[in-house]
Amino acid sequence: MELIRGIHNLKKKFFHSIVTIGNFDGIHLGHQKIFSSACEIRKKNNIPIILILFEPQPLEFLKIKPLPKRLTILREKIKYLSLWKINYILCIKFNSFFASLSPEDFIINILINKLCMRFIIIGDDFRFGSKRxxxxxxLENIGKKNNFQVIKIASMNYLNIKISSTNIRNALSNDNIVLANKLLGRSFSLSGTVIHGNAIGRLLGYPTANISLNNNCALNNGVYAITAHVPKNKNLIGIANIGVKLYQEKKKRILEVHLFNINLNLYEKKIEIIFHKKIRNEKIFSSLEKLKNQISRDIIKVKIYFKKYSNFIKK
Known part of the structure; x- marks a missing residue:
């Protein structure tokens, strides 16, 4: 898989290609259905798949309120896309030029002239170009004149709920992680590099690995039952808190993770946190002693949860 950052970096001459376009936020089951179809067409025609996405996402650039919360940042998207062996990811910087580009110009000048598109695979609600x-x-009308085929992928449902990034965000905003995971087809997770914190957790006897979060992260603040993938150690059980902290003299959303029965130096290491259940909302405590007592009660709840649902942890 090759990541191409920007149309100006398109060095390769494409003779034919399979194209799919979208935000692909979450890489959920609906997206995976599109990728599966693209792989089948690649197998039959022996031509590469080019996946086009924009950063920032168009609504983020246009600052249309309310901004949708992010399910996956670019790095996480690329990680999940690598599992599908997509040949090329064309990551285009969304700016005022693309915001004003007509749909016809986008099809002719980019998809046809630069990518020599022969197939385009899209969801049944796909919209694009200036003002969508x-x-x-x-696409179908231009395809008839320019020798490319449009393949529509029908939306998928789970218990009469459409599988979409919007409905996954809604599930997370309601703290329904189980539903979000069903729509995703995997467990919701966040990844990042461990940074130095204020060491209060260590002072209380519960050392934490801290990860700085994008303020647009889809999860609510609060305490969660989690498992963690860390270098050379997989499926470690723990507890996590998401909240606003003072970091380098600025208030930032921080993910604080305490892993049970293990002592690891994780500073500067990349770890992945998998979320299973929200335990409680964020609270403010009047003393460190009250905070310590609450953490102790939270840990008991998390351990009971994992004892009941031990199938989450693969040995």
Missing amino acids: HGNISL
């Missing part, structure tokens, strides 16, 4: 005026009918 581009749609499937336009």
Whole structure:
């Protein structure tokens, strides 16, 4: 898989290609259905898959409120996409030029002239171009004249709930991690590099690994039952808190993770935190002693949870 950052870095001459376009936020089951279809077409036609995504996501650039919370940052998207052996990821910087680009110009100048598209695989609600005026009918009409085929992938449902990034965000905003995981087809997780914190956790006897979060992270603040993938150690059980902390003289959302029965130096290491259940909302404590007592009670709840649902932890 090759990551191409920007159209100006398209050095390779494509003779034919399979194209799919989207935000692909979350890489959920609906997205995976698109990738599966693309892989089948690649197998039959022996031509590469080019996946196009934009950073920032268009709504983020346009600052249309409320901004949708992020399920996956670019690094996480690339990690999940690598499992599908996508040949090329074309990551285009979304800016005022693309915001004003007509759907026709996007199809002709980029998809046809630069990528020599022969197949485009999209969801049945796909819209694109300036003011989202581009749609499937336009693609099909231009495709008839320019020798490319439009393949529509029908939306998927789980218990009459459409599988979409929006509904996954809604599930997380309601602290329904189980539903979010069903729509994703995997457990929701966050990854990042461990940074130095204020050492209060260590002072209380519960040392934490701290990860700085994007303020647009989809999870609510609060305490969670988690497992962690850390270098050379997988499926470690622990507890995590998401909240606003003072970090380098600025208030930031911080993910604090305490792992049970293990003492590791994780500073500057990248770890992945998998979320299973929210234990409680964020609280403010009047003393460190009250905070320590609450942490002790939270840990008991997490251990009871994992004892009941031990199938989460693969030996």
